Amino acid sequence: VWPQSGLGSDLHTYARALCWAAHLNTTLVGSKHWLWADREFCRDARTGLACYFGPETRCPLPPVIKTNYNYWKQTPGDTVFVQDACPLEPDQSQERLAALAYVFRDLPPAIVRLAAQANFRVFGPAGAPADMISIHIRWGDKWKEMPKGQLPPIEEYVEAVRGLAAAQNLMGNLTVFVVTEDPKALRHFLAAAPKAWRVLWYEPAIGQGNLSHSDGSDNHLTKSQWSDMDEAHVSGGRLGLTAVIALLLTLESRLFVLCRISNWSIVIDELRLTMLDPECNGCTRAMDVPSCLW
Numbered sequence: 001v002w003p004q005s006g007l008g009s010d011l012h013t014y015a016r017a018l019c020w021a022a023h024l025n026t027t028l029v030g031s032k033h034w035l036w037a038d039r040e041f042c043r044d045a046r047t048g049l050a051c052y053f054g055p056e057t058r059c060p061l062p063p064v065i066k067t068n069y070n071y072w073k074q075t076p077g078d079t080v081f082v083q084d085a086c087p088l089e090p091d092q093s094q095e096r097l098a099a100l101a102y103v104f105r106d107l108p109p110a111i112v113r114l115a116a117q118a119n120f121r122v123f124g125p126a127g128a129p130a131d132m133i134s135i136h137i138r139w140g141d142k143w144k145e146m147p148k149g150q151l152p153p154i155e156e157y158v159e160a161v162r163g164l165a166a167a168q169n170l171m172g173n174l175t176v177f178v179v180t181e182d183p184k185a186l187r188h189f190l191a192a193a194p195k196a197w198r199v200l201w202y203e204p205a206i207g208q209g210n211l212s213h214s215d216g217s218d219n220h221l222t223k224s225q226w227s228d229m230d231e232a233h234v235s236g237g238r239l240g241l242t243a244v245i246a247l248l249l250t251l252e253s254r255l256f257v258l259c260r261i262s263n264w265s266i267v268i269d270e271l272r273l274t275m276l277d278p279e280c281n282g283c284t285r286a287m288d289v290p291s292c293l294w
């Protein structure tokens with residue numbers, strides 16, 4: 001399988017292809033070359049996906065793999081269309097949730113080690129606070145897929161954090177962990193959040209933005225053409241590695257503010273349901289900002 005889209009979209013493509021492979025009683029392996037695979041970190045990995053998530057199979061691979069899996073369109077020959085391999089509706093179907101959880105079942109020691117180092121760097125020796133709220137802000141070119149053709153204003157995220165904290169009876173100063181690849185979104189959240197909040201982020205996962213072409217005004221109404229895939233290209237796949245580490249840090253929370261129009265927010269939510277909730281008897285909560293409600 002050769003997923004080459006946004007990182008969240010690629011993981012969903014791969015998870016659905018896993019469902020298809022299970023139906024066919026066959027083994028699914030990824031390509032060596034993947035947009036999101038860090039060229040340096042993943043140079044010795046058998047496949048791009050295996051670099052971050054462990055080997056797809058412990059068995060030796062044949063020299064020639066005859067069947068290709070294509071997510072986007074039906075093509076002749078040996079290509080199999082896999083978009084419907086896992087049910088698309090409901091969004092939280094058991095097949096879809098189980099497939100994504102399987103991808104994260106046994107992370108390589110190198111990824112676990114990087115995540116532990118990042119955890120110490122971001123949260124300190126005491127680790128993440130128990131009532132930390134994680135938020136995912138997908139700006140960049142996501143306006144193209146938004147219902148009104150505009151990015152959610154940062155004020156919606158601030159108010160959503162306030163609302164979620166109030167609903168959970170959180171008193172005192174809050175700790176908020178921000179996940180975003182857009183440095184503009186982080187700047188805006190830092191400016192809008194109450195000064196009493198402790199706002200944290202994983203710096204290596206914050207992209208550079210479009211440094212070579214001005215996006216015009218620096219706000220959520222800017223219709224930027226710069227995408228996370230552009231960032232992945234210019235970083236040599238490094239953004240994929242740092243995004244996975246940031247995702248693992250995000251899962252230190254039990255409370256989430258998301259935009260579940262974004263595949264990355266959906267990935268966070270699916271891992272919340274499959275990895276966190278079973279460990280704490282359903283203690284997690286997630287909400288969308290208003291602009292991300294259809």
